[in-house]
Amino acid sequence: MVRWGAFSCLLVPVVLVVYGTSVGGAAAAALGLAAVTAACRVLLRHSERTAARCRAAVDTPPTGSRDSGTVPRARRGARHGSRRTPGG
Numbered sequence: 615m616v617r618w619g620a621f622s623c624l625l626v627p628v629v630l631v632v633y634g635t636s637v638g639g640a641a642a643a644a645l646g647l648a649a650v651t652a653a654c655r656v657l658l659r660h661s662e663r664t665a666a667r668c669r670a671a672v673d674t675p676p677t678g679s680r681d682s683g684t685v686p687r688a689r690r691g692a693r694h695g696s697r698r699t700p701g702g
Contacts, residue, residue: 619647619650619651620651622651623648623651624644626640626643626644627640627641627643627644628640630643
């Protein structure tokens with residue numbers, strides 16, 4: 615995406631000059647496009663870093679908790695462990 619922005623920073627002034635805009639006007643347009651491209655690049659990197667942090671927080675199990683992602687074991691006196699009936 616940033617490559618297309620850099621490409622447009624070069625292409626747009628050339629097209630403007632070819633179609634009769636002054637060199638100063640084309641240079642101003644190039645500077646404006648370069649500023650927008652730089653701002654987009656900064657915002658894109660920021661969002662990528664934030665997304666990576668969020669993914670890392672979701673993928674990492676919490677530490678120190680009682681059941682940190684392990685399957686609980688069956689208890690000995692569990693309700694379904696023995697099928698004794700009263701009086702039998």
